[in-house]
Amino acid sequence: MAWESLPAILEGLWLNLRVWVVAGVVGTLLGLGLAIARTSRIPALFPLRAFATAYVDLFRGVPLLLVLLLVGFGLPALRLEWLPTSGAFLGALAIVLTYTAYLAEVFRAGIESVHPSQVAAARSLGLTRAQTTRRVVLPQAVRNVTAPLANNLVSLQKDSGLISVLGAVDAIRAAQIATTGSYNFTPYVVAGILFFLVSFPLTRAVDAYQARRGWGRSLATVSGAGDIR
């Protein structure tokens, strides 16, 4: 049963992976943009700052499943001709809407973790606000939040399975179809193993990346960070 279901589930997983990559990239870029807008101190950007704050509050407060249902069934009901109505597209759109809010908060935490003296040093050299953000603040901000960023992207990969509620045949939906009529639930186990096989190397890769960039080493030199009995 498990083997028979594998090809269909793999095909579904391919859809999950595509949704994951597209939603991950788009969500990361939009989240970064929102975080920059929200932490900006330029007075003229107040409307943008207010929008960013309201957006994050809204989409962190509404369940992803509800956003999926609203976007997946509500948007097509508006009969907008230019809007694609495939479950995969609308599902990815809903995931982007929600995850942009989460990722924006991760990036905001990163930006706020960079000490103001770094900005002062950069500005004292004559760098503009934009140059300071891009060359000094963001590189440090992203480093400081690599772990929560990766957590969110792993979480997004798993949540890509929720698009199945919109009828898109992803790995979970394919497994569900395979179980129909047999009461044999091993296809779910197959789907679970496949999801795990995708996310596990990612988390390990992030750990390895952090270790290579010297987090472990620099922590070891902090007194008290070593072996406290």
Next chain:
Amino acid sequence: MSGLVLPSDATPQDGGTDHLLALRGVRKTFPAPGVPGGRRVVLDGIDLDVDAHRCVVLVGSSGSGKSTLLRVVNLLEEVDDGQILLDGEDVADPRLDANRVRARMGMVFQAYNLFPHLTVLDNVTLAPRLVHRRARAEAEAAAVEMLGRVGLGHRVTAYPDQLSGGEQQRAAIARALVNGPELLLLDEVTSALDPELVGEVLDLLAELRAEGRTMLVATHEMGFARRVADEVCFLHEGRVHERGTPEQVLGDPQRERTRAFLRRLHA
């Protein structure tokens, strides 16, 4: 340069424009914590002149306004009132491009403030490339030469956290010097250093002084002040309380507050 025409009564003391840097009635307040609408006065009408190739040293206890004064000159803080004349041009005017003004100065901070994600070389080449639009090769050649001068020629590829405190501060000095600033602002640059590392930084600063660099220095190192200063200004509660040669201010202070400050320092 878009020099602003100054009204003749704008420079009450001595014409002002002869000095490389001249502060006139500079006032700066911050919101007072816990007092709604209250303001804490940090700089209370500062007049100060720094001539080219001269070294002016600011002394005073913590909170006397030394750091704020340097930050105000570097336009890292906006003044509430007064003029900051750089070559006769009021750079406190908010219509002026602050980045262009800052690019003419070099500032070194108490806590080094090197960029931890960049190598020493990239720290030093960042401003030449982004602000002064120099080609990478040219900027790197200048940076390597400057790092060699401060004794870090062998550490160009290191990251700041791989350097000692003294090395980090010397790298920060190289970063400030590489653009050939007209004015060097030094904010307690040895305060964060272990005592045995203070000497290497002070020696470097004395060398820069001997080269004729124009410097405005805030420090707690009275020995250093005696060694390099043309003029010492004692700041107290945001005002220049006493000023003169190091011999006068540090050796024979006229005001009681200055004496009390020096006594506490030697106690």
